[in-house]
Amino acid sequence: MSDPTNRRAQQSAGQDVAKSQTAQAALDEADLTTAAILVVDDNEQNLELLQAYLEEIGAEIRPARDGIEAISAVEADQPDLILLDVMMPRMSGFQVCSKLKSDPATRDIPIVMVTALNEVGDIERAVECGADDFLTKPVHKLELVTRVKSLLRVRMLRKQLETTLREMKKLTGDEKG
Numbered sequence: 001m002s003d004p005t006n007r008r009a010q011q012s013a014g015q016d017v018a019k020s021q022t023a024q025a026a027l028d029e030a031d032l033t034t035a036a037i038l039v040v041d042d043n044e045q046n047l048e049l050l051q052a053y054l055e056e057i058g059a060e061i062r063p064a065r066d067g068i069e070a071i072s073a074v075e076a077d078q079p080d081l082i083l084l085d086v087m088m089p090r091m092s093g094f095q096v097c098s099k100l101k102s103d104p105a106t107r108d109i110p111i112v113m114v115t116a117l118n119e120v121g122d123i124e125r126a127v128e129c130g131a132d133d134f135l136t137k138p139v140h141k142l143e144l145v146t147r148v149k150s151l152l153r154v155r156m157l158r159k160q161l162e163t164t165l166r167e168m169k170k171l172t173g174d175e176k177g
Contacts, residue, residue: 035059035152038079040070042088050083053141057149067091074106080155086115094129101130110151114139
């Protein structure tokens with residue numbers, strides 16, 4: 001005869017695996033069409049190439065041609081992710097990243113630095129500025145799309161969590177925090 005406790009444990013474990021697989025499937029199929037990506041590069045060909053690579057994601061893609069334009073674009077309508085060239089006139093990608101990451105209103109926007117620089121010091125500087133990830137040029141489409149999708153999924157889940165927490169606070173009458 002089988003032990004009923006053991007059977008319940010096996011059923012519970014099976015249900016946990018099924019829930020985990022369902023959650024993963026939902027994450028894999030997250031609707032990224034509501035997301036917005038700001039692509040910042042002063043080189044028109046690079047801008048067009050990145051936009052073409054990202055089309056398959058289905059997200060809104062907004063271009064900016066330098067750091068100043070990027071800051072203005074973020075202030076006007078926050079994107080869900082920023083692809084940011086490092087070497088630009090007027091304001092470098094490092095400066096843009098530092099400015100956005102130091103502002104509580106924009107610090108949670110994932111930033112992927114895109115650079116032709118591949119020195120360890122440049123990577124360290126990107127990390128110090130607060131970059132969430134970075135890619136070196138020439139950018140490979142599969143790598144770009146995979147990283148962008150991953151960061152967008154995390155961003156969308158975080159926004160969903162924040163919305164849920166706000167709703168819970170309203171329901172419990174805790175309007176403070």
